Amino acid sequence: MKTILYRAAFKKRFRAAPARPIVTFCFDDFPRSAFEAGAPVLESRGARATFYACAGLMASGARPKLATPQMLAEAIARGHEVANHTFTHPNLRDLPSARIVEQLRRNQEALPPGATRHFAYPFGAGDTRVEWIVSRLAPTARSCVPGINAGLASTHWLRANELYACNDPARPLRLIEENRRRKGWLIFFTHGVSAAPGPYDATPDLLAATLDAALTSGAEVLPVDAAWRRIRRGD
């Protein structure tokens, strides 16, 4: 019975048809380098990003490369968005339902004032049950399934595309062109930003080139919450 309820309720959809195409840049887990090397690239072009943060990982000190709580607050003060990525970054498919709720709530309480309730799944991992629970707590949730949100899109399974230095650099440019034609909402995600990138990071050059291509295409570059509001207003 519960399964039937999930199936009936979880597929919240929305029409992604902004007047101008939108491109969003996200940084997951909020490494320090995303703040120090990524945020300035966006700001230099008048754009802002979304940082999906796990307050529990930051507080533990186990991941010294992550941003500090002060950096979270400063990112918000500079016009960026800080959003929810769970408290300790578990695979939500492995957790009982009450623990999933706790992971989102605890993190939300620990994030600084001004953080939004938008959500990204750790490891991009979700299923029908997880998506249904998240849909009760977050206005949107972002997956790691590639593609463009255009036409009828899933509110709690937003498509998003890797922006990693190890990938084909032409792919983001092709996506930007496709998003221009389809007038959709294209989301990129990465982690750190470094001239010596790890496998899940971007370089400053890749970030700058992709951002410039997005702006040249006529897209608006907006954080998730601003994009979501724009799409919901229908302008």
Ligand SMILES: [Zn+2]
């Ligand atoms: Zn993550």
